[in-house]
Amino acid sequence: MEQSDHEGVVIYGSWISSLTARVKIALKLKGIDYEYVEEDITNKSQMLLSYNPVHKQVPILVHQGRPVVESQVILEYIDENWSNAPKLLPEDPYEKAKIRFWAKFFDDKIIPVIQAILRSKSGEGRESLIQELSETIKVFEEGTKRDFGQESPPLFNGDSLGFLGIVVSSYVCSYKAIHEAFSTILIAEKNPAFLSWVNELLEHPLVEETQPPHDKLVARFKLLQA
Numbered sequence: 489m490e491q492s493d494h495e496g497v498v499i500y501g502s503w504i505s506s507l508t509a510r511v512k513i514a515l516k517l518k519g520i521d522y523e524y525v526e527e528d529i530t531n532k533s534q535m536l537l538s539y540n541p542v543h544k545q546v547p548i549l550v551h552q553g554r555p556v557v558e559s560q561v562i563l564e565y566i567d568e569n570w571s572n573a574p575k576l577l578p579e580d581p582y583e584k585a586k587i588r589f590w591a592k593f594f595d596d597k598i599i600p601v602i603q604a605i606l607r608s609k610s611g612e613g614r615e616s617l618i619q620e621l622s623e624t625i626k627v628f629e630e631g632t633k634r635d636f637g638q639e640s641p642p643l644f645n646g647d648s649l650g651f652l653g654i655v656v657s658s659y660v661c662s663y664k665a666i667h668e669a670f671s672t673i674l675i676a677e678k679n680p681a682f683l684s685w686v687n688e689l690l691e692h693p694l695v696e697e698t699q700p701p702h703d704k705l706v707a708r709f710k711l712l713q714a
């Protein structure tokens with residue numbers, strides 16, 4: 489348990505899951521205490537299976553006994569249920585739709601390529617996945633610039649992390665461990681803007697605090713490769 493006095497807010501998660509970190513960041517931003525239950529995702533508990541019978545995955549947020557699943561759905565639930573500042577999503581429906589679009593793009597298009605790299609054997613297959621990742625990130629860089637009319641997408645609301653910042657902070661913020669264990673996947677010459685946003689996110693205290701430990705992650709990635 490990470491905190492007490494949680495008033496019925498429980499996260500089921502895994503230390504290696506950067507999607508679990510999304511939920512921790514959002515609750516911490518809102519100042520909501522929670523209980524944390526570590527799941528072994530290779531040996532799922534009955535509780536996990538009963539709370540998320542469809543996907544059988546973490547993170548799961550249980551609030552007053554009721555489960556909410558899928559990390560982006562959980563972030564929206566947190567923002568609506570604890571509607572105090574800081575807000576994760578903007579009020580304006582069109583601005584909100586744009587943020588949701590790019591957050592979904594990140595999960596649907598960027599994360600699967602990173603996962604494929606993590607499953608790949610070194611060699612040409614991996615090289616072409618790294619190339620695909622760079623091209624997909626370019627779409628994100630150019631598309632967000634076009635949609636938000638500024639050099640960087642709204643990852644922050646002032647000093648505070650916003651919905652898109654929380655979403656983007658997962659997976660790519662583990663890039664240093666991926667570089668050490670696998671290959672360089674974020675290439676400064678190819679995606680300079682994106683890499684600078686990731687490094688900015690990594691400097692945020694809540695991202696730093698909720699990241700899986702670097703050495704443990706490298707060891708797990710090396711094991712995966714072996």
Ligand SMILES: N[C@@H](CCC(=O)N[C@@H](CS)C(=O)NCC(=O)O)C(=O)O
Nearest residue numbers: 505506507529545546547558559560
């Ligand atoms: N779309 C889901 C993905 C959740 C997900 O991939 N969870 C991983 C950990 S990060 C998991 O539970 N893996 C175990 C499994 O799939 O069996 C979300 O955003 O919550």
